[in-house]
Amino acid sequence: MNTLHLKLEQQLEFIYQDVDEVKDYRALASSLMAAMGLYEGPHGETGPHEPVAFQNHWSEQDVVLITYGDSLVQQRANQEEEIPPGECLLQQKPLITLKRFLDDYCQDVVNSVHILPFYPYSSDDGFAVINYSAVNESLGGWNDINAISEDYRVMADLVINHCSSRSVWFDNFIKGEGPGHDFFFTCDPSEDVSQVVRPRTSPLLRETQTADGIKHVWCTFSHDQVDFDFRNPKVLLEFVWIIRLYLDNGVKIFRMDAVAFLWKKVATSCLNLEETHEIVRLLRTLIEHAQPDAVIITETNIPNRENLAYFGNANEAHCVYNFSLPPLLVNTLITGSCKHLKQWMMSMPPAQQGTAYFNFIASHDGIGLRPAEGLLSEKELNVMISTMQSFGGRVSMRALDNGKNKPYEINIALVDALQGTTEGPDRWGIARFVCAHSIMFALEGIPGLYIHSLLGTHNDYEKLKHTNHNRSINRHRWDYQALQQQLAEETSDHHKVFNELKNLLAIRTKQAAFHPNATQFTLHLGDQLFGFWRQSIDRSQSIFCIYNISNEEQILNLSEVNLIDLDEWRDLITGDYLQNISGQLAMSPYQVLWISNK
Incomplete structure (x- = not known):
């Protein structure tokens, strides 16, 4: 028996120790290895690779552009050209447009791209996945993902906590037969779920009529996002197959979405449970043996101390999102005081070799407020919230166990968030915005740059009105030709922002002292x-x-x-x-x- 197999058995025993139905850890470990394409050699080798501990898979040259697959939309220049089957007559596949933008505008300063969920989906702009094995036809195909991965490291979302209620798996759950029929977590409504921590205000349990009667399905986020039941090892095995598929199609960075909510235990918070941490460690074990330079990033929008726990002992996530940075940096720049930012910086432990912080100050979501808990007072948070609202922002809420709601995140384009101070808008907006990014680019860690920050995109009130979802305010879709015109116009704010940020990145990527672990x-x-x-x-x-x-x-x-x-x-x-x-x-x-x- 080789060492990898034994390690997997030990991890599985820890995960499933309280699940009576799972006891054959040896067989399950073999199935996981087979799914990942790993073999059991006669002399203890695991193939195809042996990972090296505490090795950095990044350098000062690493910059990740964060974007949706269709943040840029290009109309066809030649309406008479041959149209591939299934492709829109008037529109180029957005993933092709994205590759063109990366090559034409970002090649010298960006070497990685996080393409937000590019799978068929039913809601939440991709995070309610219908089919994990396909690329959304409206975006392109796996060949387009592979084409991007030839020149850039691709980060993909592993939406591992939940899937769409319109998936085949959930249809089979309703029918009570077929693949996925036993993939979902259900709970008797009489159970005590008062301690469960959630980022939403909708009811936790979704009443669903099935062939076996009414069942109450656990929904951490929305009733269209039904949570998996990882007590069933077939769910874990399915996700290992999915990871292998992504690796085979050029994905090198895995963003584990909402992973903190993964394991459920009634009468607990169901957040950051030990089984969740062990599943991340197990997936790390499998991934690093299959692809030693692949990277896991955990997306855990939670208070700072809990977030840092996902580093483990350099055996869990390679990187964690620096979620406290956005609210603290915005607070710093609108108040003109760096007191809290300094205090937080001094409290942050250096990331040990083989781990790194993933820094960002804007994303497709919003400015999370939970990561500022204990760092900013209620009064300071309220001042920031009211200032952002005066700048056109919106506020999303989460439910508390006392039945009340509390602000969860601020939804606003960062260029609008930094248009002024607590005293109101002023003439320093662009300088303040560039200053914010110059801080993020220089900090210990890997910078993640949201495409709408790079382009200086403002609040999209039309999309907000159309969707009635607060997060839409910062998910604009650019017409590529219009964007090109803006970037070429020297008096345009988009031109100014793009060129200033690009110049800073060109400097950053040449400095050894800006290595993520320096x-x-x-x-x-x-x-x-x-x-x-x-x-x-x-x-x-x-x-x-x-x-x-x-x-x-x-x-x-x-x-x-x-x-x-x-x-x-x-x-x-x-x-x-x-x-x-x-x-x-x-x-x-x-x-x-x-x-x-x-």
Whole structure:
């Protein structure tokens, strides 16, 4: 028996120890290995690869663009060209348009792309998956995913907690027979579910008429998103087959969506249970043996301490979303004080080798508020919420166990969120917006850049009105020709934002001190000047990243930065050398300095 098989058996025993129906861990481990394409060699080898522990699968050159498959829509230039079967007469397949945009506009600064759920779906803009094995025909096909993966690392969503109520699996659940008929978690409504933590306000249980009578199906998110029952090992095995399919089609990064809710136990919170953590570890074990450079990112929009637990001991997620960064950074820039951002930075443990933070400040969802719990006071959160509402944002709620609702996230385009301060809009919007990204680009971790931030896209009120879903406000769909015109027009805000962010990324990807695992220390320069120091892993390069996060000029005393006089120091952004490392610099509102000795 090889070591991988034994490890899988031990993991399975932990996961299913309280499930009486699952006891043959050896057979289940063999099935999982077969599904992943791993063999059991006679001398303990596991094939096709042996993973190396604590190995970084990223560098300072890694930047992930986050986008829907149809965030860009291109009309056909030649209406007489031959149309492939099943393709719209007037529209190019959006995945082809996306590849063209990446090649024409992002090739030098982006090497990875997170294509949000590109499968057939019924709701939630892709997160209610009907068929995990297919690409949505309106977007393209697996050949288009493969074409993108030839030049960029592709991140795909593993929507592992739930699927669509319109899937074949759920149809079979209703009929009581066929594949998937036993895949879903049900609960007697008399059971105590008062402790269950949820991000929504809809009823937890969905009453469903089936061939076996009325059943109450668990729905963490919506009644169109029915939760899987991982107590049934066939569900786990099915997802291993799905992972293998994605690997075979060029996917190298797996975003485990809503994974914190995976395992359910009545009379508990059903959040971050130990079985959930062990399933992530088991999937990590299988994936890294099949594809050593593949990466798992857990999407756990929860308080900071619980989020960090998904690193495990570098044996669980390779990366965790830095969910506290968006609300703290927005708070910093609208209040003109970095007090809370500094406190949080100093509390964050360095990611050990083989793990990294995934930094982002805007996404297809919104600015999560749960990750700010314990970091910002209720009063400060309320000020931020009211400011965002005054800038056109919306607020989504979640249900509490006392029957009341509480703000869960703010839905707003980031360029609109940073159009002003708590005092109202001002003329520093773009500078403030660029400053926010320059902070994110320089922090320890891998930057994830939402396409609508890169393009400076504003709130989409038309889409919000059409869908009546708050998150639609930041899910605009660009006509590609119109976008090209905006990017070419030098007076356009979209042109200004795109070029400033692209220039910053071009600098970032050349600095060893911006490696995701390079050393980071927080500087203490007062509340209006935010700063931190990065040092490359080989200690050859230091970069002092300093930001005026206020709307007034601030004086930087370079003597407080402690620059070593044996080195020559220059600002990477302007290229200017510092003439007096003990002198003073006047920093204009939202000015950025990346002071490097190389």
